[in-house]
Amino acid sequence: MNLAFTFGGVSSEIYIEESLHDIRAIINADGGAFGGARLLVCDENTAGIANRIAASGAFGGDQAMSQTGGLCVLPAGESAKNWTNVEKILKTARDAGLGRDGVFIGVGGGVITDMTAFAASVYMRGAKLALIPTTLLGMVDAAVGGKTGFDLFGIKNFIGTFYPSPLIIMPLESLSTLPIREWRSGFAELLKTAVLDDSDDFLDRVGRLKDAFSSPDFPASMLQDSVLRKELLACIARSVEIKGRIVEEDPGEMGTRRRLLNLGHTFGHALESSVGLGILAHGEAVAWGIARACDLGRALGATGRDRAEKITGLLDSFGYETRAPHPRLKETGRFMDALFNDKKKKAGKLAFIVPEQRGCGVIFIEKTIERILHIINGEDA
Ligand SMILES: NC(=O)c1ccc[n+]([C@@H]2O[C@H](COP(=O)([O-])OP(=O)(O)OC[C@H]3O[C@@H](n4cnc5c(N)ncnc54)[C@H](O)[C@@H]3O)[C@@H](O)[C@H]2O)c1
Numbered sequence: 001m002n003l004a005f006t007f008g009g010v011s012s013e014i015y016i017e018e019s020l021h022d023i024r025a026i027i028n029a030d031g032g033a034f035g036g037a038r039l040l041v042c043d044e045n046t047a048g049i050a051n052r053i054a055a056s057g058a059f060g061g062d063q064a065m066s067q068t069g070g071l072c073v074l075p076a077g078e079s080a081k082n083w084t085n086v087e088k089i090l091k092t093a094r095d096a097g098l099g100r101d102g103v104f105i106g107v108g109g110g111v112i113t114d115m116t117a118f119a120a121s122v123y124m125r126g127a128k129l130a131l132i133p134t135t136l137l138g139m140v141d142a143a144v145g146g147k148t149g150f151d152l153f154g155i156k157n158f159i160g161t162f163y164p165s166p167l168i169i170m171p172l173e174s175l176s177t178l179p180i181r182e183w184r185s186g187f188a189e190l191l192k193t194a195v196l197d198d199s200d201d202f203l204d205r206v207g208r209l210k211d212a213f214s215s216p217d218f219p220a221s222m223l224q225d226s227v228l229r230k231e232l233l234a235c236i237a238r239s240v241e242i243k244g245r246i247v248e249e250d251p252g253e254m255g256t257r258r259r260l261l262n263l264g265h266t267f268g269h270a271l272e273s274s275v276g277l278g279i280l281a282h283g284e285a286v287a288w289g290i291a292r293a294c295d296l297g298r299a300l301g302a303t304g305r306d307r308a309e310k311i312t313g314l315l316d317s318f319g320y321e322t323r324a325p326h327p328r329l330k331e332t333g334r335f336m337d338a339l340f341n342d343k344k345k346k347a348g349k350l351a352f353i354v355p356e357q358r359g360c361g362v363i364f365i366e367k368t369i370e371r372i373l374h375i376i377n378g379e380d381a
Contacts, residue, residue, distance in 0.1 A: 002014070007146045016240070017170065020052050026167070035101075036102045039093045042074070043075065043080065044074075053132070069097075074089075074112065085115060090123055102123075105130045108134055109133065110138045114147070116131065118150060130168070134175070135175075137186040140189050140236055141239075145251075162252055172223070176219060180219075182281075187283060191314065193239040203314065207314050209222065209228065210317050214319065266351070270336075270339040287322065297354030304357055332376065
């Protein structure tokens with residue numbers, strides 16, 4: 001399946017494929033665009049996937065990965081999303097002799113694709129870039145739309161650029177090794193995008209994947225069933241389509257449109273930091289945040305009861321915690337501090353995304369601390 005977008009004047013072509021083998025033909029199809037020396041960036045958990053893609057000849061001939069020009073294997077996880085590792089990418093590219101026509105190829109989750117894209121954006125004032133996301137979150141969210149970056153001074157994505165990838169390939173097969181915790185993060189983002197859609201069809205479609213997701217032999221229950229695998233592929237494609245169209249309208253996040261993608265994240269990030277980073281999976285926090293966005297929307301009259309119940313019911317059926325107060329939240333004060341330090345604050349006001357009858361809307365809130373307190377404590381606001 002193939003989708004195309006234009007992000008701030010840059011064309012971004014996205015292929016959603018079943019097999020790792022499909023990548024070879026796509027990368028080698030346009031020798032002109034991706035014909036330069038290639039630097040492969042992955043982490044210790046995705047090196048095996050990168051090796052399999054390399055063995056298929058996707059990076060130039062039937063060679064081992066180490067002979068592709070440059071190879072940079074980084075440690076895994078958010079703690080590796082730092083300047084030291086960006087510098088390592090840049091140094092490997094230089095040592096491999098990449099020029100501005102060199103191609104940086106990121107194979108991994110959002111951490112790898114964000115850092116690889118950042119490195120490409122600053123290497124000799126901008127090298128070529130291709131991304132191969134290998135997590136569900138990377139496919140439905142991180143790799144699409146052009147935001148790059150790494151963490152600095154303890155602040156997530158403090159440094160970054162907008163540098164859309166002209167080529168993104170999503171191989172469904174790579175998800176077979178993804179740990180369940182990472183699937184939970186990806187599904188929460190998928191549900192988030194489904195809530196943003198103008199009709200309930202997408203939400204219902206994601207809902208139909210919940211039995212396979214809850215099955216003890218997941219992910220085999222989904223990936224080895226041809227019908228469910230196709231459904232998952234269609235949901236990823238719809239999510240990419242929705243995010244892509246939103247970003248096309250607001251590529252630099254100058255207006256309010258792109259903010260819609262933060263549904264559940266303002267509450268979710270505050271929960272993640274106040275219970276301690278790493279305690280909850282990102283998706284668990286986002287899912288709880290979507291439930292709180294429903295509560296806030298209801299309190300402000302923007303979200304109808306039926307819609308709020310449908311959304312929270314679906315989150316429940318996927319096994320996410322939706323109750324308020326969150327069982328792990330012991331200190332409301334730390335939650336409120338984290339909430340009001342959100343870096344997406346504009347002119348002192350916090351932007352909350354709340355579900356509406358169709359899709360979602362943005363509400364800027366100033367002095368409603370009392371109301372928010374009621375909502376996270378599960379009281380009537
Ligand atoms: N640029 C954007 O618009 C955007 C949007 C959302 C999130 N992000 C960023 O994405 C990051 C989160 O991405 P993520 O959830 O993919 O995390 P991640 O990249 O840390 O990957 C999660 C874990 O899964 C492992 N992994 C990846 N693919 C695997 C596979 N196929 N099999 C087995 N293990 C695999 C990784 O090594 C890691 O340990 C955050 O840093 C966030 O800031 C960026």
